[in-house]
Amino acid sequence: MTGSHERWAELAAGHALDALEPAEEAELMDHLEECETCRAALRDHEFVAAQLASLADEEAEAPPPWSAMRTGIIGDLAERRAARSRRPVLLGAAAAAAVVVAATVTAVSLGSGTSVRDQAVSACRAQAACHVVQLSRGSQERAVVIVHDGTARMVPTDMSAPTAGHVYALWQLPRDGKPTLLAEPLSQTGSAATPLALPYDNTAAFAISVEPAGAQATAPTTVVAVGTAAT
């Protein structure tokens, strides 16, 4: 390696540690395109960095269970795929959006601009030992689950009717273990208070999934909203 190449070698090491400034990063990326020597060096540095990661295990803090992770990973993408395939092919994007909006039930307005959702939330907040769990898709709240007195009730914020032949289902996700079905079939208008499957304190999250109508679901198929239970 020449003296001037040492500079690239330094950048490659810094990159493996994510310790470069953005400009250096960009410069190195360009160089890597054309330099096999530096690509090989970077592979070595990345290997070393991964070994450093092994020292991080001291905390013996359990990672989140797969059941809790899954909703944010699979549920997310499965729903996006489903949304794509539902969209009428011949309609433009705007028209397709209008179809979705038409089918959307936004929480019914009661009197002076107070929605069922807002009312349920403020009633809950006024009570002791009542929990509000917000279920969202991305940054969008879709529903809330009101947990009180050993029961859970799903109140929609913004939910469309399930596609034909499908229903919604409400799930309770334990901190460790498989999701348990709380209520099915549900429509976009929500659920009555249903007994919890396990204590709220052991709950990692609640989720709403879309399931084929007619058969009781044993595991969430397509998660459309999820919310973490606060401790």
Add this chain to the structure above:
Amino acid sequence: MSPAALEDAALLERVGKGDEAALEVLYQRYGGACFSLARRIIDDPQLAEDVVQQVFLATWQGTGYDPSRGAVSTWLLSVTHHKAVDSVRREGNRRKRLASEQALLEVAATGLGPADETWQRLRADRTREALRLLPAEQREVLLLAYYGGYTQREIADMTGLPLGTVKSRTLAAMRRLRENLGSIA
């Protein structure tokens, strides 16, 4: 590639075809290591969880893994590190207070996971040994970058060293570690 690495590559290929069970196996294998790493850098457990979720979401979406770049585990940890560092550099996300390097060297000896993680334990032991063989000033810049999530420029500011010195020490440290670690890939 070791048998485990080949198995991981096969799993990742199945993930690419939309096989959820394969993703779950990868998560069971490496989710814990990724989470520990994110937790070591980020103060907030929820943000660390978000980082791990992003890593496995990227895996599920099939972005970025290049088999010629090494083992799947290495890739997962490097994506985790990148996203964790990104998270602490973003406004308002707190860095974990960096443990002293001595503490870092000791943790690997005491902090053991479940009993079946003997390979992981061996790896940590060897890494700790390899780190111990580095000159202290090399170890410092390395750990500030990797676990502190600081850029080399920030490290220069913090330590009062010239930026060029931080860079050359880091490179020397990485090369030396590579030699000390030998062929445990």
